[in-house]
Amino acid sequence: MASATSEPHQPDAEGDLNGAPAPAKTIKFTSETYPEIKRNSKFAKLxxxxxxxxxELLGSGSAVLDGLSKDASEDIEPYNSDWMRKYRGHAKLVLKPGSTEEVSKILKYCNDNMLAVVPQGGNTGLVGGSVPVFDEIVINLQRMDKIRSFDEVSGILVADAGVILEVADNFLAEKKHIFPLDLGAKGSCQIGGNVATNAGGLRLLRYGSLHGNVLGIEAVLPDGTVVDDLLTLRKNNTGYDLKHLFIGGEGTIGIITGISILCPQRSAAVNVAYFGLESYEHAQKAFRAAKNQLSEILSAFEMMDGRTQKLLRTGAGKKLPLEGDHPFYCLIETSGSNTDHDSEKLQNFLEHVMEAEIVSDGVLAQDQTQIADLWSCREGVPEILGHWxxxxKYDLSLPIADLYDIVNDVRDRLTNAGLVGDDDSHPCIDVVGYGHMGDANLHLNIPVRRYDKEVEKQLEPFVYEWVQKKSGSISAEHGLGIAKKPYIGYSRSDTMIKLMRQIKDLYDPKGIMNPYKYI
Amino acid sequence: MSGLRILVPVKRVIDYAVKPRVNRAQTAVETASVKHSMNPFDELSIEEAVRLRERKVPVAEIVAFSAGPPKSQDILRTAMAIGADRGIHVVVEEKDPQLEPLGVAKLLKKVVESEKSDLVILGKQSIDDDAGQTGQMLAGLLNWPQATQASKVEIANNTVTVTKEVDGGVETVKAKLPMVITTDLRLNEPRYASLPNIMKAKKKKLDKKTLADYDLDAPPRLKIIKVTEPPPRKGGVKVDDVDGMISKLKELGAL
Structure with missing residues (x-):
């Protein structure tokens, strides 16, 4: 199986994407997909x-899904299998603690008794990090869903890890603030899981990564120690900043039970423009001009190649905002507090990029409906690519100058191998690129008619080696989980991996936290 | 036939995707720092005027017109970016008495006379007060034929054929110019304002006028007593089975 991740479509039982999501029972067990991974015999059996x-600890109600003494597989299955329908574990027990204290007691007991565990939030990850591989106990945070406090002056929110992202954002919207993270799965994913996986998403360009916005963390270590670092301070230079180990740690050293996070003011004025450009060089010039002239109001700079937009038209029958075909397209969003100020800046910017012939054509949304429609030219891309x-899918960080070269190289490689074409004899439809250009994050996508070993052989390790040569990252925002576990070496040196290992061993000496994953 | 002189009145309203909120005093809807856009029906009007020209119907001029606060200029620029040749803005400050449909119709009559328009295309209603009267009153004042809720407009020689949306179907009517047409949703799909056209629109002529320039005095005849939000939707209930549903319905007096 290729390690490419495929969001956001849920494959059906035949492995294609036309029907309803596959029932969990038809998903192949991870232990069968990866026969080289063996259950570690040091772990006790339940x-x-x-x-x-x-x-006794949690009560016999819905907080304990017991699959050992009775058949509860129907209830447990959703916690055993991942959203992408690629990974499935054999867990017999799901625990849903309602407090940090309960999490602490659970972990201490598991640590003392050598029971392996998997922390789980909304289970919307794309790399199989949030589901068990064998019989690890699932610890799901969904019952810890309280917002603890919000300070309207500082904009600091303190909340349980199990609060759903959209719930948090709606709560903040009422108070004219915004959660500094937005992503497609916002209706199901939990903020604790977002922090544990250091999720990226659409607002990163403006508000920065969670490493910058998370001010404090409450977490539980495997021995039951509660790491109470739930500070609401922006500045705190008092030694090692250990919370960062949990941000993006993917639940391998502890379970996050609460976070405090800095939330910016919600912008009253939002504008969106969409351009057609002649080349990737022009897209880079447009990005520089946008940073220069829109500076603090620029809130998104997204790039889509012409092929993605063509597929939107042919596949989804979408009417595109611009007439004619352009090799590249960019979407720009500005958000600010004052419509007049923003409009003036935007007008100047648009005049400049038109006159300097940086963009060939473009449109500016005149109302809210057009804003949503222009965004759908970007957000509709992942969906349409699954159409055939x-x-x-590869989620890559690369130097911005080389960002698109990999798409051309992979396309040449697959074309030369005779794998890309218009008819059924070719597995690949096309090779396309799009993504958060402002964050130098490219989504390299190869829409196919069927998954094909020959294609996988051409893609891997070619893509990873390419990224390594450019000192890029093989996983910009999706994480490693189990899917990218074998490839961490392409982005991290042996020394770095050894240092990570030491930290893992220090905080989780018995190795019960999320085993078999990237570390 | 000499070229058509089309007048397209447009109105600046709260963006239709924004949920309006009533102010604390319950006298009006909150408009400060709320996103405003062109009334969606007016977008259809301007798009249709431009399409007539593109379909080689002889069009001498398309004039966009708006009466409203200084910011109405923005939507006149949008209308010009879509394809209107110039704009006229009658400034009515927010603190001044607001025009009612009859006042607007009287004003438009004067504009039609001074611009020598022979076709007025306007939205069938504006989504803020939903009165849906201006077009009809204008036709009455001008004593012109009118076709409301247009879903298709064809012009050949001096004859206009309009397909109208009516209850349960369509009705096709025919009249000679000059004429008033009000637009409905199926008429067309308005285009995006392209960047080159937005730039060009900035250089097009936009005349600023006042009600006094048209010698119009149209004081409001209505007084707004109170504005309230619709009652919030009540949450539903779950029932276990059919019997449960029946007894619940009985309890609510629905059976």
């Missing part, structure tokens, strides 16, 4: 005695 402890059967 017994009635363990079960009794958890039931499947997609190989």
């Amino acid at each position: 017994s009635q005695e363990h079960m009794q402890y958890f039931q 059967g499947g997609v190989y």
Whole structure:
């Protein structure tokens, strides 16, 4: 199986994307997909005695899904299998603690009894990091869903890890603030999981990564220690800033139970423009001009190649905002507090890029409906790419100057191998690129009619080696989980991996936290 | 036939995708720092005027017109970016008495006379007060034929054929110019204002006028007593089975 991740379509039972999501029971077990991964025999097997402890701790209600003493596979299956329908574990027990104290007691007991665990939030990850591989106990945070406090002066929100992202953002919207993260799965994903996986998304260009916005964390270590670092301070130079180990740690050293996060003021004035450009060089010039002239109001700079837009037209029958075909397209969003100020800046910018012939053509949304329609030219891309059967997806960070070269190189490589074409004898439809250009984050996508070993052989390790040569990252915002575990070496040196290992061993000496994953 | 002189009145309203909120005093809808756009029906009007020209119907001039606060200029620029040749803005400050449909119709009559327009295309209603009267009153004042809720407009020689949306179907009517047409949603799909056209629109002529320039005095005849939001939707209830549903319906007096 290729390690490419395929969001956001849920494959159906035949492995293509036309029907309803596949029932969990038809998903192949991860242990069968990766026969080289063996259950570590140091871990204890779940017994009635363990079960009794958890039931006494959490009560026998819905907080304990017990698949050991009775058949609860129907209830447990959604926690065992991932959203992409690629990974499925054999867990027999799901625990849903309601407080940090309960998480602490659970972990201490598991650590003392050598029971492996998998922390789980909304289970919307794309790399199989949030589901068990064998019989690890799933610890799901969904019952910890309280907003603890919000300070309207500082904009600092303190909340349980299990609060759903959209719930948090709606709460903040009422108070004219915004959660500094937005992504497609916002209706299901939890903020604790977002922090644990250091999710990226659409607002990163403006508000920066979670490493910058998360001010404090409350987490539980495997031995039950509660790391109470839930500070609401922007400045705190007092030694090692350990919370960063948990941000993007993917639940390998502890479970995040609460976060405090800095939330900016929600912008009253939003504008969106969409351009057609002659080449990727022109897109880079447009990005520089946007940074220069729009500076603090620039809130998104997205790039889509002409092929993605053509597929939107042919595949989804979408009417595109611009007439004629352009090799590249960019979408720019500005958000600010004052419509007049923003409009004036935007007008000057638009005049400049038109007159300097940086962009060939473009449109500016005149109302809210047009704003949504222009965004759909970007957000509709992942969906349409799955239209023909499947997609190989790579989420890469690359130097911005080389960002698109990899798309051309991969396209040449697959074309030369005779794998790309217009009819059924070719597995690949096309090779396309789009993404958060402002963050130098490219989504390299290969929409296919069927998954094909020959295509996979051409893609890997070619793509990873290409990224390594440019000192890029093989996973810009999706994380590593189990999917990218074998490829971490392309983005991290042996020394770096060794240092990570030391930290893992220090905080999780028995290795019960999310085993078999990237570390 | 000499070229058509088309007048397209447009109105600046709260963006239709924005949820309006009533102010605390319950006297009006909150408009400060709320996104405003062109009334969607007026977008259809301007698009249709431009399409007539593109279909080689002889069009001498398309004039966009708006009466409203200084910011109405923005939507006149949008109308010109879509294809109007020039704009006229009658400034009515927000603190001044606001025009009612009859006042607007009287004003438009004067504009039609001074611009020598022979076709007025306007939205069938504006989405803020939903009165849906201006076009009809204008036709009455001018004593011109009118076709409301147009979903198709054809012009050949001096004859206009309009397909109208009516309850349960369509009705096709025919009249001679001059004429008033009001637009409905199926008429067309308005284009995006392209950047080159937005630039060009900035250089097009935009005349600023006042009600006094048209010698119009149209004081409001209505007084707004109170503005309230619709009652919030009540949450639903879940029932276990059919019997439960029946007893619930009985309890609510629905059966």
